[in-house]
Amino acid sequence: MEQPTGMDFRTLDFERLWAGRSLTTAVERSVVADLLGPQPWERVLEVGPGAGRLTDVVASHGREYVALDLHREFLARLPVDATPAHVLRVEADARRAPLNDGTFDLIVAVRIFNFFADPPELLREFHRLLRPGGRLLLGYQPRPSVATLVDDVRNALHGRRPPGAPTMTFGRGDRISAQPSSFPAWLSTRSYVRSALSRAGFRVDRSVSTGAEDYALGRRLPARLFARAAPLADRLAIFPTQFVWARRLPDASGPPFPDWEDMLRCSRCGTAYGAVSWSPPRDIACAACGDALRVEPGWLLSSPTEGRAAQG
Ligand SMILES: C[S@@+](CC[C@H](N)C(=O)[O-])C[C@H]1O[C@@H](n2cnc3c(N)ncnc32)[C@H](O)[C@@H]1O
Numbered sequence: 552m553e554q555p556t557g558m559d560f561r562t563l564d565f566e567r568l569w570a571g572r573s574l575t576t577a578v579e580r581s582v583v584a585d586l587l588g589p590q591p592w593e594r595v596l597e598v599g600p601g602a603g604r605l606t607d608v609v610a611s612h613g614r615e616y617v618a619l620d621l622h623r624e625f626l627a628r629l630p631v632d633a634t635p636a637h638v639l640r641v642e643a644d645a646r647r648a649p650l651n652d653g654t655f656d657l658i659v660a661v662r663i664f665n666f667f668a669d670p671p672e673l674l675r676e677f678h679r680l681l682r683p684g685g686r687l688l689l690g691y692q693p694r695p696s697v698a699t700l701v702d703d704v705r706n707a708l709h710g711r712r713p714p715g716a717p718t719m720t721f722g723r724g725d726r727i728s729a730q731p732s733s734f735p736a737w738l739s740t741r742s743y744v745r746s747a748l749s750r751a752g753f754r755v756d757r758s759v760s761t762g763a764e765d766y767a768l769g770r771r772l773p774a775r776l777f778a779r780a781a782p783l784a785d786r787l788a789i790f791p792t793q794f795v796w797a798r799r800l801p802d803a804s805g806p807p808f809p810d811w812e813d814m815l816r817c818s819r820c821g822t823a824y825g826a827v828s829w830s831p832p833r834d835i836a837c838a839a840c841g842d843a844l845r846v847e848p849g850w851l852l853s854s855p856t857e858g859r860a861a862q863g
């Protein structure tokens with residue numbers, strides 16, 4: 552089973568989705584900053600940055616920063632400041648990134664995991680993109696949680712879940728489809744995510760949980776308090792968002808990163824494009840299968856000949 556191809560997230564109305572939830576964003580930014588730690592990472596990949604709620608935090612931790620999303624419209628709006636030496640926006644499907652093996656020492660993927668019908672496929676791709684010992688910060692919505700309980704009660708009250716269908720909170724099995732959800736999405740148990748990570752070649756070093764701030768009782772408390780309590784909250788296994796900090800095995804330091812100009816590979820056949828300069832804007836074709844990409848300064852676009860200028 553796959554995330555349906557051609558899923559269009561551009562209808563996501565981030566302003567509406569996040570209206571009145573600035574505390575949640577503040578808590579998540581704080582948790583991400585804590586997990587990334589003080590040291591600068593060499594080359595960071597943010598997967599599915601959306602409206603860029605976390606982008607400046609992630610980018611400021613990297614000497615080089617790459618954002619990858621299905622939609623150039625989202626990538627164009629990202630607030631990346633001048634901190635990283637290089638910035639690249641890649642329009643691509645995260646399951647088939649047009650980027651070479653071992654290109655990153657850190658991948659951050661928050662609030663995207665639930666959209667993938669085949670998590671092992673996504674985690675294998677993250678593993679491929681990281682160099683040995685590289686880190687993955689995965690933020691996702693697990694089940695069960697107080698959020699699934701609230702949604703289950705609402706679904707029952709409004710007759711939204713078919714009779715006999717498992718509830719997100721008490722249903723058996725590793726993964727249950729999320730409802731309500733604007734897009735196909737799945738809620739996994741925490742133990743499923745851990746074992747999927749381990750099968751994909753990761754070791755989980757830490758996990759922390761957040762989400763209490765989304766509820767009325769917590770809305771007057773400071774974000775730092777929720778961030779500090781996140782390791783403890785994780786033990787209760789009832790909070791709606793979990794951040795997992797994992798390490799790619801084997802743990803030995805790997806080969807050097809491919810150069811910034813040497814990062815691209817064909818997402819169809821896996822052949823490296825070789826050294827590519829980022830200007831002038833043009834289409835480049837895979838030497839093996841002819842698959843084309845469009846290169847522009849600071850950009851890699853999935854549709855050849857459809858530059859950003861042509862898109863308006
Ligand atoms: C709910 S938003 C999360 C945005 C951001 N990380 C945050 O926490 O606010 C999900 C993002 O993932 C992107 N996305 C979904 N499926 C994707 C895929 N297969 N490949 C790349 N990006 C994808 C969407 O376009 C969107 O930007």
Ligand SMILES: [Zn+2]
Nearest residue numbers: 817820837840
């Ligand atoms: Zn190819």
